[in-house]
Amino acid sequence: MLTLGQDDILLDCQARDWREALDAAAQALQTAGLVDAGYRQGLHAREAQSSTFLGNAIAIPHGTPESRQHVKRTGVRVLQFPRGIEWHDGNRVHVLVTIAAQNDEHLDILRQLTHVLDRDGVAERLAAASDSGEVAALLSKAVVEARVDAATLCLGFPGHDAAELALAGAARLRQAGCVASEFVAAIAAASPQPLGQGLWLASAERGVGQPALALATPEAPLATPLGTVNGVFCLAAQGEAHRPLLERLVALLDSGAGETLAGLCEAEVLARLAGESATAQTATVRVLNAHGLHARPAKQLVQVARAQPLAIKVRLAEGSAAAVSAASLTKVIGLGARRGQMLQFSAEGQGAETALAAVCDAVSAGLGEKVAPFDESREHAAVASAAAPRLEPLPADTPHQAVAASPGLAIAPLFVMRTPRFDYPRQGQGTSHEIPRLEQAIAEGQAQLEALVKRAPGGEVAEILSMHEEMLDDPELHQAARDAIDDGLSAEAAWWDAIDTAAHAQEMLADRLLAERAADLRDVGRRVLGILCQVTLPEPPAHPYILVADDLGPSDVARLDTARVRGLLTARGGATAHSAILARALGIPAVVGAGDRVLSLDNGVEMILDGERGRVIPAPSAERRSRAELRLKEHEAREREAWEARFEEGRTRDGQRVEVAANLGNTAHAADAVERGAEGVGLLRTEFLFMAHASAPDLDTQIAEYREAITALEGRPLVARTLDVGGDKPLPYWPVPQEDNPFLGLRGIRLALTQPEVLETQLRALLIAAVGTPLRIMLPMVKDIAEFRQAKAIYDRLLAELPATERATDVQLGVMIEVPSSALLAPSLAAEVDFFSVGTNDLTQYTLAIDRGHPELSAQADGLHPAVLRLIQMTVDAAHAQGKWVGVCGELASDATAVPVLVGLGVDELSVSARQVPLVKARLRDIDLAEARAQAELALAQATSEAVRDALEAR
Structure with missing residues (x-):
């Protein structure tokens, strides 16, 4: 919740231009201990991307995602400029609400601000205020969200009259945690009132924790002495917070949709309550932006919506939010849409389908930001493990220097191949069980390597894989594993102990190259261990991609489908490792030794990989990508001409x-x-x-x-x-x-x-x-x-x-x-x-x-x-x-x-x-x-x- 004290407000500020105003805002955040000096550059970088002017003479400057490293704690500072500043987009600004946010808290701050700033006259009052307490009170007013969603609906209830349906609605609100038992008692003591079109309303204020609206509909329209019952609304009222719900009910009645509610499903009922008419066309699309619909993508969406020949409304498909104009920046930001949430757009009239397709395409494309596909199971797992420490991924559209391993330029989405987990018991079930398992796994590994050698394009690839065959046939490794099995270990534990011991001994002999040859030995060992544990690597996508991995063994490289793999990026390794040698032999651009942060990148994130400079750029901007594509086309043309x-x-x-x-x-x-x-x-x-x-x-x-x-x-x-x-x-x-x-x-x-x-x-x-x-x-x-x-x-x-x-x-x-x-x-x-x-x-x-x-x-x-x-x-x-x-x-x-x-x-x-x-x-x-x-x-x-x-x- 945004709360402001008098110390958070700076009155009567002066600046010659918007740049100087931004510098003053950055200094205010730094003086307050919210950020360090580096955040200033983030404010200017964000403004260079697009204006943070929100409307009503107010701008909301904040840093880029990359500048979050400079944020010490979340907070805001408000700077008032009574004489105004000419903003770089031509608007006049009197108030800067400058935001420092460590994660996505700024979305909540923005959402609350849009509710505050949407009130008539508030901007003028902020600009003219001579008391910081008045400014704090205007901006800190809490926004109470009224609720109506699938959890507050009770459709097809076997009730016999309006009173039973009202109680069913009250019970649903209590189950949703919006009200206490006294609210249910108050509804039981009241009589529902007819609204018309077979709709009724029961309301109470006692025991309300959160304003909300429930709807109970009968299995079929009820004919009662007091009139037809198509549905009963149960309103948990609280101050003025429930007023939007009443306004939506009025709109529903004005549309004449009341008589049809009893036969609608949950999604259709929520659509009517959100203000979508039965004749409107709708389209649903998922928000893919990493930080949701914050100001910049919201502004892009508004511009696309305004370019359409008819009015478009938008709402959160999962919740109770009313459909708002997609042409209103404050309304769109006020939705508070986060990554993964679904937006539902609606429009009526000729050309509605085309207009809806245009806004949905814009959202899917990222609204000016690079976005990654949404993997629901993975994203949910990420949320569940949010408490676990996680390396920050590489910042978007920012070059990251590593080690050039194989020349060439690649532009493609990422496929992150994470090291598989080998789970196996330490103790075995006896030599008669474990030794045959080990011998069979080794034989299968040898057969796999033989097949890879036959398919290899020759040269270094075949030679190194042949060397792997020899490693796998090493009698000393076999004997070390058998000895460990005799001591009671499982085939898996015995084999890996033998591999690990041999690799470690090789690493101790000398420096870089031998350490990298020890990696070959571990690669061979993992092949057999994977067979024993029945672990297979995830299948890469069918489309072209850049492969990202902790490290790649030579057999991993040799298995690559060079028709799809555009480039290789590893967290570890050096330019002289066998995997790098093979990448050069296969003509695949490669960058190695990029650090563990690359493993935190999401599948599907686009990347520019420059194997000549040893540089990668995740989620490049459209301009940077365009330049890279031009370089790539020029390079391909040069290759063709050079070959001739x-x-x-x-x-x-x-x-x-x-x-x-x-x-x-x-x-x-x-x-x-x-x-x-x-x-x-x-x-x-x-x-x-x-x-x-x-x-x-x-x-x-x-x-x-x-x-x-x-x-x-x-x-x-x-x-x-x-x-x-x-x-x-x-x-x-x-x-x-x-x-x-x-x-x-x-x-x-x-x-x-x-x-x-x-x-x-x-x-x-x-x-x-x-x-x-x-x-x-x-x-x-x-x-x-x-x-x-x-x-x-x-x-x-x-x-x-x-x-x-x-x-x-x-x-x-x-x-x-x-x-x-x-x-x-x-x-x-x-x-x-x-x-x-x-x-x-x-x-x-x-x-x-x-x-x-x-x-x-x-x-x-x-x-x-x-x-x-x-x-x-x-x-x-x-x-x-x-x-x-x-x-x-x-x-x-x-x-x-x-x-x-x-x-x-x-x-x-x-x-x-x-x-x-x-x-x-x-x-x-x-x-x-x-x-x-x-x-x-x-x-x-x-x-x-x-x-x-x-x-x-x-x-």
Whole structure:
């Protein structure tokens, strides 16, 4: 209930314009301890959406839903401006009733205010008042709601006269909690009075808790000595509060509907009592707005209603509210309609059906707000569990930054896949019962994975799922589970204990990547556990959607129907997790590590997901959505055009040559890269070969593997990175002592040099496999010239040992620029190396001291940071001074915003994922060298990565 004291009223305020008035209102709320300073911005943001002018020289400014975080407690402050303010919509305002509400309490405040302000002359009295007590009294007058609804109706009662029907009505009011027993006694002592048309009225004031109206109708119209009885109204009167009920009765009689009441159902009776005639057409629609019909959507509804050629009435379908004019803002707000409630519209005359369809469509569309479908069972469950702590969902139409995992743009409604609950007994029923259950579940899980592998589109998808098959066939897991069953556990408990123990042990071995591989193990475990518990995941919708989940296992991703899944969004995970790798392989835009708040989003809420920027926007505004749709159409058109021109050389618009190559994680994908227009392989990650064997692969095995890629390239150059393991990527047969920080430990070239014979075998295999074709070999994680010289000594010896006819002759040896020291020392390196390739992923994380897989910080690990760009510039300048070339093989090379900057810095080659090759070539054709250099200069002049992106987008 809105109650005001004298301290809540600020009289004789002054402001030069409406903005200054809003600032004064915000300061008043802050001074009262209702809000903090941030609420001021919410008031201005709300006013920017639409005017909060209510009528009668009164505005009701309040914050946006996003600004509720700044509300400390609910309350209002009233500011009186006797001289008036010209509001931004052209109206004159004398009084601001400024609202601070934490949840939906503002709807009650607004509803009460509309009743108060609807009284004639109240606005003038508020503007002229010289005493705050008078203002408080005018605004604080309680509004008593009179009740008539399904609970106060008693239809088809087997009564014999009007008195019995009156008592039946009184009894119904008592059951509804509106009256006490003394009211029933008063009705029993009174005689019903005829109203005409067979309707009668009995009323009393004693024992009334809430004014209300009951109606009792007989099974059939009664013929009595006093006249026909079609129905008896029983009125619980209280002061003036029951007057609207009497007015509705008069309207009912004026319409001549009294004689038909006895044969009507509850809905029809309530419609007549609400003022709808028997000839009116009606339509019912549900309110979907998250915060109900507050001022902004109510104003939209009123505008739609006023645009119709005939009068439209509206009421709450479930309650007793009279039908009010849908063209009256105060009346519509006064309904107090909340999300999920049904509105019933009515209209009479030619065109009524079309007019009703227009207002219903407007309500269903959200009346200018983004809305989600109403799931009754879920919404009721949410209400029932309202006391439980719940994370606030992401604010509507507000960008939320997370981790970019797979490029692309998606616009679609959400489907939130919540982690299923596995309920099972801890204790089992003996080995003879539990072990066969476990073995059957494992066999079924293996069959499921085999089916997924057969349906997989190949490449990384099939490989990772095959790895899951191997995990599921691990005899140590099986034995650990059997041992636990022998100890008395159920199959479910034994299996999950085995999985959890193995995954935890793997997580303890090293940092990010192994933790994400442990997630694979848990994914396998959940598959079997789901079979044992007979738990199935909810079915996704038939329409296109963005999938939201806590995290996704690779098998979850592999099962996705790519025809319907427009994008992936996860609360956890990193850009190097297998689920992210698979999303990129399937070409599905993905954003990961967005935090638990995304799980609080409702199914059906529309979202814009930007996999390139790692950004999501739930419930975007119409304007923002329109811009995103335009971007998406432009992107799709560019993809089509890029695919058609994929075999053209990589060149800028004015002819500057920039080679576009592909990054490969497996030699089997080289043919696909060529088909997509790659001009070579700019990064072959050779560690896949070492990870696929139980011991280091021998010379012949390596030669055969490298030759597969070289053959597929048909004379195009191959840039192969030597073995890059250790630290976060250990090999089981090459143990590395546990390190506090694996990223700063034994990895890359420094690990390879501890066993130079392994490096020598790999270099020999590459040289032999590339006979007659261009070969570029690069060394990873080189920090200075000393490490390069150690590796080059082995390389030079092999060149001398191998006859020129048995090895590559068009061969170069370069280094990856991944650590700041190598960029800073680029001049000394450039004097001896043949080329540089900048690995922007590692260079960024080492330069900014941010782990790019960190769940909270990785979004800040942006390769467009000016510090990273300066290191790239230093590298290019040093290389070009010695006549050497520079490539970029990190994710930055495929960033559409970064491509012109890299070209402007002088980069000679861009190596990207095979899918990105056509788009990067197309991006090059969009720019010329002069523009690229200007963008590079602009980027280098900024102080942060955010400033770089803002400046480039604004250019």
